[in-house]
Amino acid sequence: MIRRIFIERLTTLLTAIAVAPSSVLAYGKNQLRIRKDGRESFIPYIEKDKQIYISLVDFAQSGNYGFFTNEERRKTVLYVGRDKIKFTADNSFIVLNNQLVQILWEPFWKEGEIWLPVQVLADLFTEQTVHAMQFDMKTKTLNIGTKNVNISQIQISAKENGTLIHIFSSRAFTKKDIALKQVHDWLYVEIYGGKADASILNKKHLSGLVSEIQVVPFAQSVSLAFKLRKKISSRQLVFQPGSPDIYLTLRTEEPLTQQDSETKRLEEQKKDWRIHTIVLDPGHGGKDPGAIGYRKLREKDIVLPVALKLGKEINKRLPDVKVIYTRKTDVFIPLWKRTKIANENNGKLFISLHCNANRNKKVRGFETYFLSAEKDAKARNVVLKENESVSFESSTDQKRYQGVNFVLATLAQNAFIKYSQYFATVVQKSLTNKLRSVDMKSRGVKQGPFWVMVGATMPNILVEMGFVSNKYEAKQLKRKSTQTKLASAICDGIVKYKTDIESAM
Numbered sequence: 001m002i003r004r005i006f007i008e009r010l011t012t013l014l015t016a017i018a019v020a021p022s023s024v025l026a027y028g029k030n031q032l033r034i035r036k037d038g039r040e041s042f043i044p045y046i047e048k049d050k051q052i053y054i055s056l057v058d059f060a061q062s063g064n065y066g067f068f069t070n071e072e073r074r075k076t077v078l079y080v081g082r083d084k085i086k087f088t089a090d091n092s093f094i095v096l097n098n099q100l101v102q103i104l105w106e107p108f109w110k111e112g113e114i115w116l117p118v119q120v121l122a123d124l125f126t127e128q129t130v131h132a133m134q135f136d137m138k139t140k141t142l143n144i145g146t147k148n149v150n151i152s153q154i155q156i157s158a159k160e161n162g163t164l165i166h167i168f169s170s171r172a173f174t175k176k177d178i179a180l181k182q183v184h185d186w187l188y189v190e191i192y193g194g195k196a197d198a199s200i201l202n203k204k205h206l207s208g209l210v211s212e213i214q215v216v217p218f219a220q221s222v223s224l225a226f227k228l229r230k231k232i233s234s235r236q237l238v239f240q241p242g243s244p245d246i247y248l249t250l251r252t253e254e255p256l257t258q259q260d261s262e263t264k265r266l267e268e269q270k271k272d273w274r275i276h277t278i279v280l281d282p283g284h285g286g287k288d289p290g291a292i293g294y295r296k297l298r299e300k301d302i303v304l305p306v307a308l309k310l311g312k313e314i315n316k317r318l319p320d321v322k323v324i325y326t327r328k329t330d331v332f333i334p335l336w337k338r339t340k341i342a343n344e345n346n347g348k349l350f351i352s353l354h355c356n357a358n359r360n361k362k363v364r365g366f367e368t369y370f371l372s373a374e375k376d377a378k379a380r381n382v383v384l385k386e387n388e389s390v391s392f393e394s395s396t397d398q399k400r401y402q403g404v405n406f407v408l409a410t411l412a413q414n415a416f417i418k419y420s421q422y423f424a425t426v427v428q429k430s431l432t433n434k435l436r437s438v439d440m441k442s443r444g445v446k447q448g449p450f451w452v453m454v455g456a457t458m459p460n461i462l463v464e465m466g467f468v469s470n471k472y473e474a475k476q477l478k479r480k481s482t483q484t485k486l487a488s489a490i491c492d493g494i495v496k497y498k499t500d501i502e503s504a505m
C-alpha cells in the first residue's frame with residue numbers, strides 16, 4: 001500500500017513536472033518580454049492579423065516613460081527620453097517632435113488604450129529617434145537600447161533679432177570642445193567627442209536663419225553644418241547651468257521679417273497641413289477626346305460630369321474646403337498647365353480623373369495611381385496612353401516634358417509620394433466598397449510616371465474609373481447613377497484622408 005501511494009505520488013509529481021513547462025508557456029503565451037537596461041518586464045499582447053499588438057500605456061509603464069492619454073480624442077502622447085510622440089487611434093499618422101510622420105499601420109483603440117503592432121513601434125523608434133528597439137518574433141522579446149550617440153536632437157527657433165540653435169546633448173561639453181567656423185553662407189559647428197546619428201538629425205524642421213542642416217559624423221567628432229539665409233552680425237555659444245545642452249545664438253543686423261516663435265511655427269505647420277483646397281482635374285477635353293470606347297464613348301465626356309459631381313459633393317460634405325477645377329467645360333488644357341493651376345491655388349490635394357481603354361474588350365475594372373518614377377509592369381499601357389495627351393500640345397509646350405525635367409520633378413515630388421500612396425489606397429478602398437453594387441471591380445493601387453502629376457507640390461492621384469472599351473463598363477460609366485457613385489466614393493476617400501491628416505495634429 002505504502003509503495004503504491006509512493007508511486008501515485010511520484011506519478012503526480014512527474015505529471016506536475018511535465019505540466020510545468022507548458023504552464024509556463026501558457027503564462028507567457030500572451031505576455032511580451034521587454035528587456036531594457038539589463039532588466040526584464042512583461043506586458044500583455046494581442047495577436048491580430050499576424051501582428052503582435054501592445055498597449056502604449058503598458059509599454060510606457062514598463063519602460064518608465066511618461067505618457068498622457070486624451071480619451072475623448074483617443075490620443076496618447078509618449079515621452080521617451082527627449083522624444084515626444086503623439087498617436088491617434090485608427091490613424092496611421094503620428095506626430096513625432098512636432099513633425100508629421102506616417103507609420104505603416106493604424107493603431108486601434110481598446111478599453112481606453114491605444115494598441116499598436118510592436119514591430120511598427122520598434123521600427124519607428126529605431127528609424128526616427130536615438131533609441132534602438134529590436135523585436136524578436138520567436139521569443140516575443142522587445143530589446144530596448146540606445147544608439148551610441150550623445151547629440152540627439154537639433155531644434156531651431158527664430159526670434160525677433162536672430163535665431164536660436166538648441167543642440168540636445170547627453171554629455172557636458174565645454175567651449176574647448178567646440179569649434180565654430182564660417183565658410184560663405186555655411187556655419188560649421190565642430191564638436192569634439194560628439195556622436196550623432198546623421199540620418200535623424202538631417203530630418204529636422206528648419207526655421208529662422210537656417211535653411212539647411214548637414215550632419216557629418218567623424219571618428220573623433222561630429223560636424224554640424226548650418227546653411228544661413230542671411231548674413232549674421234554675431235554668433236555666440238551659450239551654456240545653461242545644470243544642462244548639458246549647447247545653445248548657439250545667431251544675430252542679424254536687421255530684424256527678421258517673419259517673426260516666428262516656436263508656438264507660431266507649430267501653428268503655421270498645422271495650417272500648412274490643413275486640407276483647405278482640393279484641385280479636381282477632369283482629364284483631356286476639347287481637341288483631345290481621350291480614350292474612345294464602346295459605341296464611340298469618349299473619355300472626356302465621362303470624366304467631366306464625374307468631376308463636377310465630385311466638386312458638389314465636396315462642397316456639401318466639406319463646406320470649408322475650396323474646390324478648384326482645371327476645366328469645367330469641354331476645353332483643351334495642356335498637361336503642364338493643370339499642375340500649374342493646382343500650385344498657384346495652393347492646392348492640398350490633386351485628383352486627376354480618367355477612364356481606361358484596352359484593345360481586349362473584356363478587360364475591365366478601376367484603378368488608382370500615384371506618381372512615381374518607377375512603374376508597375378502592367379501600368380505601362382496606361383502611362384503611355386495618358387501621356388499621349390502631350391501630342392495635342394504645341395511644340396513649345398512639348399519641350400517642357402524633356403527627360404531631365406521629369407527626373408527632377410519626380411525627385412521634388414518625393415516628399416509627397418508616401419502621402420499620395422496613402423491617399424490612393426484610401427480612394428481605391430472606398431471605390432471598391434461603393435462600386436460593388438454595380439458589379440465593378442478593383443484592379444488595385446498602382447504607380448507610374450504620369451506627366452499630369454509631375455510638378456504638383458501636393459499629394460496627388462490619378463483615378464482610372466473604368467474601361468470605356470468594355471461594353472458593360474461603358475454603359476455603367478454613361479449612367480448618371482454610376483457617375484454619382486464614383487463621385488461619392490472618391491469623396492469618401494477625401495474625407496477619410498483629410499480626417500486622418502488633420503486629427504493626427
Ligand SMILES: [Zn+2]
Pocket residue numbers: 283284290291299353354355385386
Ligand atoms: Zn485619360
